[in-house]
């Protein structure tokens with residue numbers, strides 16, 4: 001069997017046992033090329049094998065472009081560095097969802113819609129009482145998001161544009177309220193209602209930290225830091241949780257069910273759960289390892305399951321541009337808030353040693369978005385077990401945009417990968433007396 005790719009004619013020719021099959025080449029707007037294998041099995045009986053889909057495109061998308069070798073990340077063509085510096089999370093969410101930066105009127109209308117939908121149905125609050133106080137906020141948040149499909153049964157049809165639109169507002173608007181209630185429940189404090197005179201990031205801080213016993217003034221430095229963190233987490237093409245959002249949505253499950261599944265996928269320590277794991281790792285190094293060097297030796301040891309959390313990435317084989325932005329932001333936030341820089345110094349020491357160590361360099365392992373984000377969250381007083389829920393707050397516009405794009409894609413089909421079977425060949429059932 002041979003495979004010849006003729007770029008000029010946009011065709012890959014697969015020769016299987018003397019029979020030739022021409023497969024079209026697809027080229028993206030940034031010059032990425034793919035072999036369209038949609039006819040492969042029907043014409044040759046062959047399937048491809050690619051555990052973790054590292055070489056497999058699941059869709060065609062206009063939303064986000066990543067060049068992992070050059071450390072490039074753009075939402076709808078706009079570089080992440082410019083959006084983090086000049087935009088807001090609401091404006092960036094509008095861009096990701098609609099494809100263009102909003103006019104002032106469009107942004108005001110979008111923000112009004114979000115503000116209008118921040119309240120939870122009062123009965124949802126009873127759900128929290130069913131969980132143990134020790135419940136992880138990601139488990140609670142996913143359960144409550146899934147339950148939204150029972151409270152808002154008027155907006156479940158994925159094929160109805162108006163219902164998808166109102167569900168988009170409901171998910172974006174209610175997720176901060178849901179996550180903040182999960183935190184308040186875990187510490188035995190009363191839930192806070194969102195305030196319509198606060199913006200998105202301010203409301204998050206208000207719902208997370210205010211109490212009925214005293215006035216709470218939102219710190220504008222905190223609010224801007226949260227807004228930038230949300231922008232940096234807002235979208236990232238076909239990562240694990242976004243692929244989950246698409247997979248669940250491909251069965252025409254409603255948007256709340258899809259988002260609930262995506263939240264659970266994000267929880268994993270190899271994905272969004274890494275931000276919590278990183279800060280726990282840094283505290284462990286500070287309290288026990290004594291130095292980053294001793295810790296790094298454990299991360300390199302094949303017989304030790306310890307991994308350098310916050311390092312490595314399936315796509316970025318150079319720096320993750322979000323990590324660079326967060327590393328600079330962390331230093332500024334800590335100094336402005338007068339917070340200890342010990343965790344940041346340990347992180348920087350570990351990063352410097354790892355980037356000077358062939359084990360990490362040869363495997364192209366660099367800091368990713370999770371390596372520095374937790375240092376900022378901790379400085380802002382966000383509880384460690386809520387870090388990943390904050391990742392979900394940021395990623396929700398990306399999940400929804402990808403889910404909606406799939407719903408409009410004429411080529412989209414229910415997700416159903418193939419496999420290579422290596423189990424038993426056919427055999428006859430034996431009655432238990434004969435076993």
Ligand code: SDX
Pocket residue numbers: 052235236238239240269270271272274299300306307308309310311312313314315363365368369370
């Ligand atoms: C996110 O996909 C996205 O876009 C995700 C994300 C987003 O915005 O949605 O960017 C967010 O999830 C970032 C990643 C957060 N996870 C972590 O920080 C966890 C630690 N990192 C790794 O577990 C790992 O690097 C992954 C999961 C991120 C990537 O895994 P891959 O691409 O499957 O790489 P791999 O496991 O095959 O590793 C290749 C080699 C292996 O060594 P060898 O078998 O070749 O000897 O590198 C080693 C691994 O053991 N390796 C690490 C390591 N990461 C990879 N060794 C030590 N520490 C690490 N962190």
